[in-house]
Amino acid sequence: MPHLTIEYSSNLPGYPEAQALADLNASLCASPEILDEADLKSRFVRTSGSFQIGTQPANRAFVHAQLRLLSGRSPEAKKDLAGRIAEVLRRHTPHPAGVLVQLSVEIVDMDRPSYVKERL
Amino acid sequence: MPHLTIEYSSNLPGYPEAQALADLNASLCASPEILDEADLKSRFVRTSGSFQIGTQPANRAFVHAQLRLLSGRSPEAKKDLAGRIAEVLRRHTPHPAGVLVQLSVEIVDMDRPSYVKERL
Amino acid sequence: MPHLTIEYSSNLPGYPEAQALADLNASLCASPEILDEADLKSRFVRTSGSFQIGTQPANRAFVHAQLRLLSGRSPEAKKDLAGRIAEVLRRHTPHPAGVLVQLSVEIVDMDRPSYVKERL
Numbered sequence: 288m289p290h291l292t293i294e295y296s297s298n299l300p301g302y303p304e305a306q307a308l309a310d311l312n313a314s315l316c317a318s319p320e321i322l323d324e325a326d327l328k329s330r331f332v333r334t335s336g337s338f339q340i341g342t343q344p345a346n347r348a349f350v351h352a353q354l355r356l357l358s359g360r361s362p363e364a365k366k367d368l369a370g371r372i373a374e375v376l377r378r379h380t381p382h383p384a385g386v387l388v389q390l391s392v393e394i395v396d397m398d399r400p401s402y403v404k405e406r407l
Numbered sequence: 408m409p410h411l412t413i414e415y416s417s418n419l420p421g422y423p424e425a426q427a428l429a430d431l432n433a434s435l436c437a438s439p440e441i442l443d444e445a446d447l448k449s450r451f452v453r454t455s456g457s458f459q460i461g462t463q464p465a466n467r468a469f470v471h472a473q474l475r476l477l478s479g480r481s482p483e484a485k486k487d488l489a490g491r492i493a494e495v496l497r498r499h500t501p502h503p504a505g506v507l508v509q510l511s512v513e514i515v516d517m518d519r520p521s522y523v524k525e526r527l
Numbered sequence: 528m529p530h531l532t533i534e535y536s537s538n539l540p541g542y543p544e545a546q547a548l549a550d551l552n553a554s555l556c557a558s559p560e561i562l563d564e565a566d567l568k569s570r571f572v573r574t575s576g577s578f579q580i581g582t583q584p585a586n587r588a589f590v591h592a593q594l595r596l597l598s599g600r601s602p603e604a605k606k607d608l609a610g611r612i613a614e615v616l617r618r619h620t621p622h623p624a625g626v627l628v629q630l631s632v633e634i635v636d637m638d639r640p641s642y643v644k645e646r647l
Contacts, residue, residue: 288511290471290511296568296570304456304457305457305459308457308458308459309459309462312459312461312462313462316461316462323461324461324462324463325460325461325463325465325467325507325509326461327460327461327462328416328458328460328469328471328509329458329459329460330416330454330456330457330458330459331456331457331458332454332455332456333455333456334570334572335455335572335573335575336544336570336571336572336573337544337545337548337570337571338548338568338569338570338571339545339548339549339552339569339570340565340567340568340569341552341556341563341564341565341566341567342549342552342553342556342564342567343564343565345565347565349568351530351568355513362640362641365638365640365641366640366641368641369641369642369643370643372643373643373645377645377647380647382647387565387646388646388647389565389568389644389645389646389647390643390644390645390646390647391528391530391642391643391644391645392641392642392643393595393637393638393641393642394638394641394642395637395638396638397513397515398485398513398514398515398516400482400485400486401482401485401486401488401489401512401513401514402489402511402512402513402514403489403490403492403493403510403511403512404509404510404511404512405493405497405509405510405511406507406508406509406510407497407500407502407508407509407510408631410591410631424576424577425577425579428577428578428579429579429582432579432581432582433582436581436582443581444581444582444583445580445581445583445585445587445627445629446581447580447581447582448536448578448580448589448591448629449578449579449580450536450574450576450577450578450579451576451577451578452574452575452576453575453576455575475633517633517635518605518633518634518635518636520602520605520606521602521605521606521608521609521632521633521634522609522631522632522633522634523609523610523612523613523630523631523632524629524630524631524632525613525617525629525630525631526627526628526629526630527617527620527622527628527629527630
């Protein structure tokens with residue numbers, strides 16, 4: 288059931304999405320928290336509208352990953368999963384000259400009792 | 408105030424979004440949890456960037472619905488709402504030949520005290 | 528670390544995204560809750576797929592803001608931040624003739640122990 292969404296600002300052109308996805312899914316599925324590799328659904332979203340970071344006119348970019356998991360994981364497991372994601376994104380994120388790039392990773396608990404999951 | 412977002416992978420072309428929305432809103436607004444039909448805001452999002460499901464080279468697709476509600480609903484009410492959404496998406500989701508399609512539905516509590524809602 | 532996402536329905540053409548972002552970031556960064564202006568990452572998302580509000584054939588639109596913050600803020604601080612966002616969006620949101628426009632603002636707590644944040 289995990290859902291991974293990686294959003295990045297449109298001033299990071301040429302983001303190697305497919306390579307990053309392959310590495311992200313491999314690293315996360317190697318965790319004991321993910322029992323069936325087919326459950327992990329990962330996608331990239333590039334900002335399509337306007338964005339602004341802070342209030343200064345600096346040249347800034349962001350990459351933000353959100354992993355949504357059924358509730359019940361230990362704090363240690365969540366930190367480990369966030370670290371796996373950060374490690375891959377740190378390697379793959381482009382660094383255009385003069386752009387300050389921020390990376391963040393967030394783990395979200397999904398409500399387990401009401402979650403529906405099926406294969407059609 | 409409920410917000411429904413249905414995201415699906417771009418390898419499910421021809422998704423009948425408008426028909427599914429009509430049925431989703433009708434089914435959810437028939438629940439006693441939704442007092443004013445005008446409150447329910449539903450939208451479809453088709454993945455615009457790369458996506459990958461798991462680590463195997465299988466042909467896979469996903470549909471994921473997220474319903475965000477003000478906190479305070481009972482577990483039974485949440486399960487009922489998730490079931491209504493799943494029932495509609497099960498009927499409308501395309502099944503391209505050779506593609507394994509996963510469906511999931513998540514209910515999210517929104518923080519009630521800080522929520523702002525107004526008509527402009 | 529705050530992440531602000533403002534989503535609006537595609538029947539609100541000409542939304543002044545850049546002006547709204549400048550005012551949103553200025554107003555939020557003036558709050559004592561945001562210590563470093565560079566941390567605030569704000570973006571607009573216009574619906575790209577189909578959307579439907581309620582079940583009646585009325586002409587309706589929505590603007591929905593979500594601010595994600597590390598957990599630990601007081602209820603008063605969250606209400607203040609939501610109010611700042613609403614005030615700016617109330618001013619900037621277009622009002623096409625005959626369209627009922629709904630505005631909502633949601634504050635979300637992010638799990639603090641597992642959050643990763645770094646500058647690349």
